[in-house]
Amino acid sequence: MPSVLVVEDDPSIRQSLIEVLAEHGYAVRSAGDGFGALREVTQSPVDAVVLDLGLPDLDGGDALRMIRGISSVPVLVATARDDETEIIKLLNAGADDYLVKPFSGGQLVARLSAVLRRTSHVPPAGAPAGAPVAPAAEPLRPTTVGELSVDPGARTAYLAGRELRLTRREFDLLAFLAHHTGQVVSKRRLLTEVWREPYVDDQTVDVHLSSLRRKLGERAAAPRYLLTVRGVGIKLVAPR
Numbered sequence: 688m689p690s691v692l693v694v695e696d697d698p699s700i701r702q703s704l705i706e707v708l709a710e711h712g713y714a715v716r717s718a719g720d721g722f723g724a725l726r727e728v729t730q731s732p733v734d735a736v737v738l739d740l741g742l743p744d745l746d747g748g749d750a751l752r753m754i755r756g757i758s759s760v761p762v763l764v765a766t767a768r769d770d771e772t773e774i775i776k777l778l779n780a781g782a783d784d785y786l787v788k789p790f791s792g793g794q795l796v797a798r799l800s801a802v803l804r805r806t807s808h809v810p811p812a813g814a815p816a817g818a819p820v821a822p823a824a825e826p827l828r829p830t831t832v833g834e835l836s837v838d839p840g841a842r843t844a845y846l847a848g849r850e851l852r853l854t855r856r857e858f859d860l861l862a863f864l865a866h867h868t869g870q871v872v873s874k875r876r877l878l879t880e881v882w883r884e885p886y887v888d889d890q891t892v893d894v895h896l897s898s899l900r901r902k903l904g905e906r907a908a909a910p911r912y913l914l915t916v917r918g919v920g921i922k923l924v925a926p927r
Contacts, residue, residue, distance in 0.1 A: 689734040689803060690714040694724040694750070695765070696743050704737065707792035708799075721745030721753070728758050735803060737795070738782075740766045748780055755781035757855055759882070761802045765790070781882075830865040833925035835903070835912060837865040846903060856882075857899050860892075864913070864923040873920035896921060 691713045695701040698719070705715045716733065718724040721742045728736065736754065740747025751762060764777050764785040774785055783802045786794060829838040834847040839862045844851045853861065863881050864872060874892045882891065896913060905911045911926040 688712060688714045690716065691799065692724065692727050692733045692736045693717045694719075694721070694736060694742070695739040696720060696741065697739075700739075703792075704795065707795060708737075711796045713799075719743075721747070721750035724750060725753055725757070728754055728760060732758065733760060735761045735763065735799060737763050737765055737799065740764060740768065740777075748777060751777065751780050751782060755856075759859075761805075763795075763799055763802055765795075828866065830862075830868060832865060832868050832912065832923060835865070837862050839866075851902050853899070853902065856895055857902070860895055861899060861923075864921065868923050868925075871916045871920045871922045876920070892921075 689712075691708055693701060693704045693708070693715060695704060695717070696719050701717055701719065705717055708715045716727055716731075718727050721744050724736070724738070727733070738747060738751060738754075742750060745753075747764070747766070751764065754760070754762060761783045762781065764782045765788060766774075766777070766785055767788040768774070769787045777785060783805070784798055786798055829836070829840070831837075835844070837844045842858055844853060844858060844861055859881050860877065863877065874889045877892050878889070897907070900906060900910070900913055903912050905913065907915065912923055914922050914924055916922065
């Protein structure tokens, strides 16, 4: 049974969404504000989030970016904002899909099922037994490159015996590059396989690579571990 977090500040709308999703076989949790949603995602992961933008404590777009900072959970945004520019911003900020209010329960369930099919190995609620699902990603193995060691299972990274303090996304990025040591990986592939958001701007990768470089004690102009192959991508190598 896939689990869904409904984030909606209006109690009556929230209850209606919970009832619709529960009727279609989802295990539903809820939050009435942005910080409550962040606590829920952090403390007990879910398979998808339905996120209203009109929250009392945080702008929904900010809440979306904060969720993206700690989790790759699929997010379906429910918004009354139908401006194309605004919708593009939401998708670039990490939304997997959106619904413009008002919408029917049928629309919600259909969009949520589609998001789960695209982004997760968890089958959507109501899928027939034995229905094919996307294969799980290949598990990443512990890797040592020069003085850098990365253990995806323990989610730890050490450089010359010193543990690196990495954000969730920085660690995921480093672990993926370490798994493909010596291979040039395109930014588009990183967005697809690490962020799982192929339509986000490449600048997202650049920002995280810049932060990761600082923590590895290097600069783009004087790289040691992270080498940029101009026009192609990035690769992790042992320093010479």
